[in-house]
Amino acid sequence: MKFEATRKAGLLSLDAFVPQAGRKYTEQRNFDYGVETRNASSKLSPWLRHRVIAEWEVLERVLAQxxxxxxxxxxxxxxxxxxxxxxxxxxxxxxxxxNEGLAQASGYLSSDYAQAISGNTGIACFDHWCKQLTGQGYLHNHARMWFASIWIFTLRLPWELGASFFLQHLLDGDPASNTLGWRWVAGLHTKGRNYLARAENIARFTSGQFNPVGELVEDADPLEEKRTHDLVPILYPRASPLPPKHHLYVVTEEDCWTGQMLPCPTSRVIGVVSPQSSSFGQKAVRAASSVLGGDMYVGHDWSDAIIKAAQDAQTTDIALSYMPIGYAADGMKKVYSKLQRDGFEIFQIPRRYDTLVWPHASKGFFKVKKNIPSFLKALGLETGNRDENL
Ligand SMILES: Cc1cc2nc3c(=O)[nH]c(=O)nc-3n(C[C@H](O)[C@H](O)[C@H](O)COP(=O)(O)OP(=O)(O)OC[C@H]3O[C@@H](n4cnc5c(N)ncnc54)[C@H](O)[C@@H]3O)c2cc1C
Structure with missing residues (x-):
């Protein structure tokens, strides 16, 4: 399995998958037959995570067939x-x-943890997925669920360490899907409902490759936490179009989409990546900024690079795609005040797809699911007349 961090490779993978996106995917998506073979899932996540290819174009091509x-x-x-x-x-x-839980758990690293991350627990399926994760950077969704469940309920390791281990190795490592995927398995996302990996389920969905009878804790209470998490309405910092005049455009690991050229010819583009980003993310930013004619910087303090690029471009306007919660946004927060102090104006532009979907994501998935037909209509995907301003 090869994941090349370019838009061309993402679109080729998408085209190869589209014929299977109907009945075959529905019937077989939960089966994990291993790395190289006939799994029915798309394996598009590294490109989607970094928006090398975007949700709307995947939906458009699938719905056309x-x-x-x-x-x-x-x-x-x-x-x-x-x-x-x-x-x-x-x-x-x-x-x-x-992040606080991770910092705390990292202070108490145990030999059980060392065995788990080196794939030496003696639980054959877990050790296999561990090696697949560290070797290939990809795991099937069902394997991620089983792995996280065994980590939390059989090995009794802190979930934050497991989530961090995933983020270090997954090519699609994503702060939101990963943190909430782990919390969902633990029973913290849907409170009181944990996911328990069972030998019989693993045997069935790996077609008998693994059958860990008697090796797993199949009955355990969900995790609990004292802290409550209040809902904070989304406040897009500046829901405006790209500045009409000359500006510096910043590509980040959160959005490498070059499918539509920028509305105004920009004199300068740079890419910035956080040190925690996957290798795929770093390559994706490099590829996207080079398509748009720019350089790339890794690190958390990008202010000097951004200021220099803006000065070279003789502009004080800086535009970038809105950054959701994660490492890149954490890094940019540090840079913001310095840029503003130096007289730069920053335009964080939300994507239309996100402004439609995110407000419905306040509780369970149901509200999003119920609105899928209206999202497709609003985006012009239902009729094949996709809105060009996504
Ligand atoms: C514990 C755990 C950790 C996870 N960590 C990540 C992560 O760091 N990054 C990540 O991208 N996904 C994560 N997921 C979600 C999911 O496992 C992957 O997106 C999926 O396996 C990618 O493979 P695919 O592209 O073949 O998926 P397909 O089955 O082909 O699905 C198509 C696309 O739908 C989206 N998708 C599918 N399932 C999920 C899901 N459960 N949550 C969110 N999006 C989904 C992805 O964009 C995926 O590419 C995690 C799930 C769990 C249970």
């Missing part, structure tokens, strides 16, 4: 990404408490 009735299952999965992003955006304390 399959009516919504047969592709509902796949279409809903696409909206899970936006659901988790919108949910985390409206519950920022969850990201904060994950």
């Amino acid at each position: 399959h009516p919504l009735e047969t592709s509902t299952s796949f279409v809903q999965e696409i909206f899970w990404r936006g659901y988790f992003k919108g949910w985390l955006e409206q519950h920022p304390s969850v990201w904060q408490s994950y």
